[in-house]
Amino acid sequence: MLFKLQINWQARAVLVLLLMLVVSGCGAAANGSGGAPSGQNSSSPAAGESAQPTAEANAAGDTEGRTFKHAMGETVVPPNPQKVVVLDNGALDNMLALGVKPVGAPSIISVDDGFATYLTGTEGITNIGTVEQPSLETIASLKPDVIIGIKDTQEAIYEQLSQIAPTVFTEVGGAQWEANLAVHAAIVGKEAEGKKLIEQFDAHIAELHAKLGDSLNTTEVSLLRPRKDRVSVYLKPSFTGGVVERAGIKRPAVQSKDDDFNFNATEEQIADLDGDVIILFGRESEQEYFEQKIKSNPLWNTLKGVQNDRVYVASWEVWLSGHGIQAVNLMIDDLTKFLVKA
Known part of the structure; x- marks a missing residue:
């Protein structure tokens, strides 16, 4: 009987030790040790993995932001970002519908055209160029909290954008408009509004x-x-x-x-x-x-x-x-x- 109790106690001790190691590992990941810096991307998704952005709270909670797994890797986005730059018309459209006015957004084809004429409430938004050729200098001058773009169109400048601010890319634009809306809503903490x-x-x-x-x-x-x-x-x-x-x-x-x-x-x-x-x-x-x-x-x-x-x-x-x-x-x-x- 004593032998059985002793074995059970030892097993429990091993379990406790394992749990401590797991928690310790999670804490290190949340603080950036052994991984990419906060706000920067880590490695891109492995082949076969979904590139559609998903969000999860950091180990320390939403006060330190949320980690988005997306088309270019993983990025920590600060909670309730106030200064949002979008790199395509779909994101501009969605943000305005969610009640969020970006600080910067592009014209569809030519800067001279301004923003899409069907949109209202674009007054005061800085034009950052076009969807195909956004101006990195203009974006940097806005000091954004987060940048939202599209891999299909802007992959070549992702690393430069990530040096300016945490950057989240969806895979494509219009073809995944409904999934993109959910991502855009999550980035600015408006999931309920997005579902509505x-x-x-x-x-x-x-x-x-x-x-x-x-x-x-x-x-x-x-x-x-x-x-x-x-x-x-x-x-x-x-x-x-x-x-x-x-x-x-x-x-x-x-x-x-x-x-x-x-x-x-x-x-x-x-x-x-x-x-x-x-x-x-x-x-x-x-x-x-x-x-x-x-x-x-x-x-x-x-x-x-x-x-x-x-x-x-x-x-x-x-x-x-x-x-x-x-x-x-x-x-x-x-x-x-x-x-x-x-």
């Missing part, structure tokens, strides 16, 4: 479905972006196609693909552009080919959408480059206008 925005978006879709009635299951929508030398047909993996898919809208059979963001068509493939409803969302500077080679072609007039006078032009800022919760709600507004017959 999605709930409101779902209610918006439900309203659209109620207005469409049976036509929801019979109306096929073609999504076309006129470009300088072709027309791009946008598919499910794209931002535009993904939102329309999320809204439960049918697509023509040739456009119901998920193997790429889009496919290109010229005057030889006009039949592939057809749909009961055709939505165009090209930039003003890229209309010449469409006007001269597509609309002037007799085959264009054979399309159902053309014959039924159901060809609509939508804002490219919203449908192509919006990438945020405000943009997707405006897309549902447009779908309601385009699809619901008076």
